[in-house]
Amino acid sequence: MNKQIFIQRKKNYLYDNFKVYWIIFLSFSLLLIGCIAVCIGSVNIPILELIGIIYDKIFGYHNSNTNFDVIIFKIRIPRVLLAGIVGFALAMSGATYQGLFRNNLADPYLIGVASGAGLGATIIIVSPLPIYFGIINVLPFGAFLGAISCVMLAYFISYKSNSLTLTTLLLAGIAISSICGAITALLMIGSDPDIRPVLSWLFGSFTSARMEHVILVLIYVIPSFLIILGFSRYINILQLGEDHAMLLGVNIEYVKKALIVSASLATAGAVSFCGLIGFVGLIAPHMVRLIWGTDYRYLIPLSSLVGAIFLILADLIARTILGSSELPVGLVTAFCGGPFFLFVLRYQMRYRFK
Amino acid sequence: MTFLSVRTLLYTLFSVIFIYFFVFCDNQENQNDFSENLNNSELVNIQTQDKSETQDESETQDESETQDESETQDKSETQDELINSYPFELIDSSGETIKFTESPNRIVAFDSAALETIFELGEGEKIVGTHDFVAYPPEAEKITRVGGAFNMNIEAIIGLNPDLVFIFSDQNLNDLRNAGLKVLYIESLNNDFTKISDEIKMWGRILDAELKAEDIIFDFENRLKNIEKAVENINIKQSIFQDVGGLWTPGPNTLVGEVFDLLNSNNIAYDVDGYVQISREIIVDRNPDIIITLDIESITKDPAFNDINAVSNNRVYSLSSDALSIGGPRFIEGIEELAQLIYSENIDSFLTTK
Known part of the structure; x- marks a missing residue:
């Protein structure tokens, strides 16, 4: 008996180790895909020239062709970085919410982040005030x-006598989302008919990515990631239900608050620069769960990496497929992610019931 | 599941609006039908009538018209009595034949271009209703507003008791016709600005002010010819980029795109269709000499655009009016302003008026 348990533990240990290798492998592929994405764009830069420009930049030579220089360092690299970080943040928050609410339909926009951000952006775009205040984009x-x-708002509505009711939070989030969605639609109807900028924002776009944006988003994403990773063991326990988790000695109020605040902050930071990109936060955790299992200690870093890779690729398609014009990246994530996700679901079902 | 359906609804709403805009931008095929209809059925008629008059008479009338308007109005009325143009029929963009037995007195002009044309023809007091976003001419401020493109208030239109409703999109066409209103539906111009004169001619015919319409067209075409003449001798082609918000830009087959061609300048978005969001890489690579934008700071404060010609030579402009976005009689003013921005003092002598 003892021996059996020992073998089982050893197996688990090995299996977990494999997941660590997967994390390392995915990190390297993220790096590789990021480099490939920098090389491809609507302006065709020969690969040798590109290597030359990067070489010159590193060793401080001044390159003669400033056009390519600007395109790579001021447009493409910030853009790829931002896409990666936003995908990372969205998938991470999606996985966290799915674990926290124990609901497979949860995504990062569940408790009002998306509609709130949409409303804020629409107010800024529609209002006659200039979008630039000094050098800061408002x-x-x-x-x-x-x-x-x-x-x-959703948080404080569902906060009563020092405890947070998740069901109320969910419902409050839905109600607030509807209200904000309605106000956004009203503003759009009442504004000038030329609302294309609002539309491209609502579908998500990395067009205006800059290095400052990358740094600002990172400020939210890195602490959130560390907090969520630290609490990921408790998400595993929360899967048993709040009562069981409490009986096992988890301070669930503390865990819930920390997770919700950090996931929301990461999502809000990500959404504020690139608009509402759907589907990443929903499918990345699901794919990871189907392939590597439901242990949240690994699910969170793995799905973050998958989300980053997925969004970099989606943005690559969005900015190259139409030649010189751009497609909102949200459309690409829905078009490519949806069928792929269906395929994974179907494949998994066949595998499971064989 | 509730939140899913609410969100799905919102996404559907946005996508419907989005698709609507795509359709909106890309219907150039029907446009040709409209002008053919006009040319074949009606305008031939007018021309033959003009020829039947002696040329001397019309010339003297033109001169007197500039001196005293009231007199010429009387004269033109008598002239029209002689012509006895009513009733006549007109085929609109939906293929419907609209019969005019007399000049309409209560018009709902649900289109900025039509409204401006009617005011230019001196018949502005006949307009009883228009859409929410009309900003020109100032006299139009007092006219009752009956909603925007997405929320046309049909009851209010019926309440105004109009004898002609002019609309530029067929969204509410059937509702209006079912309400027993006489609806003239002509799609707004998306390309070929020379057709503006066809529309002015049409309104002149409908409103019994053909001579005035001929005057406006003469002025329009004259100013157009002056610009063409001025631009003819300029050999250096300057590249131009127009940002209509969020880096959306007109392609070559749009009204503005054709103006760029007319002004002998290269539109950097030469390989796109309709209005698109162009990528920043392309802007840097094609390096426009002139940028026309709504918000100058959004271009000059962008670090990626620091080195492009327009920014380093301080040639980022914003237009003083919305003339170029409305295919009405004021369009020529927009062309002239653009010509002045591109060629500055070289062209001043050719711009005869204003």
């Missing part, structure tokens, strides 16, 4: 404020 801040205030 739009992301409007979106961020909208997102955070919606989450806060």
Whole structure:
């Protein structure tokens, strides 16, 4: 008997180790895909020239062809980085929410982040005020404020006598989302008929990515990731239900608050610069769960990496498929992610019931 | 499941609006039918009538018209009595034949271009209703507003008791016709701005102000010819980029795109169809000499655009009016302003008016 348990443990240990190798492998593929994405774009830069430019940049030579220089360092690299970080953040928050609410349909926009950010951005775009205040673009801040205030509202509505009711939070989030969605639609109807900028924002786009944006998003994403990773063991326990988790000695109020605040902050930060990109936060955790199992200690880093890779690729398609014009990246994630996800679901079902 | 359906609804709403815009931008095929209809059925008629008059008479009338308007109006009325143009029929964009037995007195002009044309023809007091976003001419401020493109208030239109409703999209066409209103539906111009004069001619015919319409067209075409003449001798082609918000830009087969061709400048978005969101890489690579935008700071404050010609030579402009976005009689003013921005003092002598 003892021997059997020992063998089982050893197997588990090996299996977990494989997941660690997978994390390392996915990190390297993320790096590789990021490099490939920098090489491809609507402006065709020969690969040798590209290597030359990067070489010159590293060793401080001044390159003669400033056009390519600007395209790579001021447009493509920030863009790929932002896409990766946003995909990372969205998939991470999606996995967290799915674990926390024990609901497979949960995505990062569940408790009002998306509609709040949409409302904030629409107010900024529709209002006659200039979008630039000095050198600062006001739009992301409007979106961020909208997102955070919606989450806060839902949070405080469901907060009673020092405890947080998740069902109420969910329902409050849905109600607030509907209200904000309605106000957004009203503003769009009442504004000038040329609302294309609003539309491209609502579908998500990395067009205006800059290095400053990358840094600002990172400020939210890195602490959130560390907190969520630290609490991921408790998400595993929360799968048993809140009562069981409490009986096992988990301070669930603390865990819930920490997870919700960090996941919402990461989502709000991500959404504020690139608009509402759907589907990443939903499918990345599901794919990881179907392939590597439901242990949240591994699910969270694995799905974050998958989300980052997926969004970099989706953005690559969005900015190259139409030649010189752009497609909203949200459309690409839905078009490519949807069928792929269906395939994974179907494949998994066949495998499971064989 | 509730939240899923609410979100799905919102996404559907946005996608419907989005698709609507795509359809909106890309219907150039029907446009040709419209002008053919006009040319074949009606305008031939007008031309033959003009020829039947002696040329001397019309010239003297033109001169007197500039001196005293009231007199010429009387004269033109008598002239029209002689012509006795009513009733006549007109085929609109939906293929419907609209019969005019007399000049309409209560018009709902649900289109900025039509409204401007009617005001230019001096018949502005006949307009009883228009859409929410009309900003020109100032006299139009007092006209009752009956909603925007997405929320046309049909009851309010019926309440105004109009004897002609002019619309530019067929969204509410059937509802309006079912309400027993006489609806003239002509799609708004998406390309070929020379057709603006066809529309002016049509309104002149409908409103019994053909001579005035001929005057406006003469002025329009004259100013157009002056610009063409001025631009003819300029050998250096300057590249131009117009940002209509969020880097959306007109392609070559749009009204503005054709103006760029007319002004002998290269539109950097030469390989796109309709209005698209162009990628920043392309802007840097094609390096426009002139940028026309709504928000100058959004271009000049972008670090990626620091080195492009337009920014380093301080040639980022914003247009003073929305003339170029409305295919009405004021369009020529927009062309002239653009010509002045591109060629500055070289072209001043050719711009005869204003």
